[in-house]
Amino acid sequence: MLEIQKLLKKEKTKIVLVVLDGIGDLPVKDGKTPLELAQTPNLDSLAKDSATGLQIPVDYGITPGSGPGHLGIFGYDPLRYEIGRGILEALGLGLDVRESDVAIRGNFATVKYEDSQPIVVDRRAGRISTDENRRLIEKLSQKIKRIDDVEIILCSGREHRFSLILRFPHPLPSSAEQVNDTDPQAVNRAPLIPRGQSPEAEPIAEVARKFIDLAGEILRDEEKANYVLLRGFSVKPALEPFPRRFGLNSCCIAVYPMYKGLARLVGMDVITFEGEDIEDEIQALRQWWDAYDFFFIHIKKTDSYGEDGNFEGKVKVIEAFDRALPEVLKLNPDVLAITGDHSTPCKMKSHSWHPVPVLIYSPFVLGNTSQRFTERECLKGELGIFPSHKLMQVLLAHAGRLQKFGA
């Protein structure tokens, strides 16, 4: 096992990692992919002078969620480090997750009572509106602020979904998350009672039981959402923080909460800035240029359009990024990498397993292997097809931040 940390060298070089979310695609028109259809003079020129290739986020044939997709490009093998569902949900809602937290996915549900025993009649409370959800979360938050010495943090999601964080006064071990889901997975059944499957998990289960009882009382007279179901109990994964792991003073420039949350999870600073466009992100990059060694810039819309099956939209985002690219280059990063966290083919309207194009611009590349930054051109590149969690090593190398291995 390579211990990359032992090879780290102190340097002042700067690395920019641009993640075009879900960038990889399949042919959508005239046999061409969105990257092939887009007019990208700046990217084309960059590709010729760069090392190119494709990365596999998790494993051959495996479609990654956003969590594993980002862990990989952040240099953590997603098969080794898992981010629990409760944590991801919380990050997606913009919640801060700490080492002393258990994050849980909640559902509002409808129950009837038989001999004081709740029986689930609708596991999603008729998919109540998000506004209704907000009203209920406000009501619960007002009445349940603490249970014993545990702080209770609630946040509305969409429709019947919410996020619950139990914030303990001390850090929790990974075994603390071993609490069963309470959703019985079918109607006309009693909700399951949360139980700790390990000694460390039992105190968590106990707080969860108390929360469920309190919430049940507070919601008792609600027409639809008169109960809560909990699942995906999870603690923050034990990750060596990114800045220490790679010796990089690191920050995240992103618009969506999920990606800020993922960056914060691995220990990056999250930059606050005005606006939501690519230009605003580049402006933030410029503004914070002197303060950091490593910049993770997340561009979301390529994925959103892929999920919608809107290839024209995806092409437009790619072209907008292409127009913004010279502004990034003007900053003279020592290493500029462009890739995605996974592919989102428009014809599939979902994430997929297809390898993701990657480009590394630095003085230390072979280059002149790919004429453009596209799936097919990157196949010709000097990086070949490689696991995403090796990318960080290659970026550090190009930044002159790794010593020789052995003598």
Add this chain to the structure above:
Amino acid sequence: MLEIQKLLKKEKTKIVLVVLDGIGDLPVKDGKTPLELAQTPNLDSLAKDSATGLQIPVDYGITPGSGPGHLGIFGYDPLRYEIGRGILEALGLGLDVRESDVAIRGNFATVKYEDSQPIVVDRRAGRISTDENRRLIEKLSQKIKRIDDVEIILCSGREHRFSLILRFPHPLPSSAEQVNDTDPQAVNRAPLIPRGQSPEAEPIAEVARKFIDLAGEILRDEEKANYVLLRGFSVKPALEPFPRRFGLNSCCIAVYPMYKGLARLVGMDVITFEGEDIEDEIQALRQWWDAYDFFFIHIKKTDSYGEDGNFEGKVKVIEAFDRALPEVLKLNPDVLAITGDHSTPCKMKSHSWHPVPVLIYSPFVLGNTSQRFTERECLKGELGIFPSHKLMQVLLAHAGRLQKFGA
């Protein structure tokens, strides 16, 4: 460690895996390989619309036997799962191997007796004819049907070789195969006595000792083959059955016993059909189309001609397969994969370590990277060069049979 089983999705999609045994090759004429020399309009057209690449059966530079070659493309890492020599010999002779069996390779040998002690004078009994072998096996089978509660199954191989199965009344652990070979590896030595190297192996060694003594008596008056040597004691490997591992109701369409045996070993159904040609195999595919999700079709002759160094023969088999290909496509498989279990270069007249071309036809490919299905064209493909045991994951992905990993 990825647990693929947790990601399986129930679907009705169908996967066809065609294995052209030993398909990969090296230049044989005008700098071209048999795949390059062959006229293959149908394969050429398919290659353009497919994902292509090359797979490495075991590891870089490692030449696989048929067992590891097939285990890999069946999705089992051949470095992790080993098929014993005795098992492979038995499978090659068409014997059924069960969890309660010890399969052993036997040799007829010539011994002389010194003070009642046998001394090997010919380890192969002068390579007796296969007919003579059959007469002897018939004779032994008539007289040794059981030893204690163990059923004795014998089957002639070629010349001096035979297969012996000790069928116990109960399943055997993997340690039961730890019995030493009896072949002294040189003449003028006494055969070794089989001994159990583990407590579980000693009962097996005991039956083997009794078998050797009985066979020695029965063969005592034979001129050449008056003794037996045993080696390669092996039990069936502990493999999770293929149909459960990948959620695929699976069958094998093959002509040669070895490949039917390998398929049966991993739990596939083996289809019985008339004839031995590619057309007969395709006819069987058509006939059983509705009954299965996964079809393993094995075509042997590409390897046979490779082993003979007959490149013209190999080219002809490739062309025959090309003519049959439209009949496969007419069935509209959701995923069609074509590859080999290893390369068998004509100039080497043997298996080799060279990566094996692979093609995956499905609606979810990038495509248009390779103009033909050849070693050199597949190098340009979107699959790159990858370990054979990852192929099944990619096929499941293309068949829509895998859920997203993580959220």
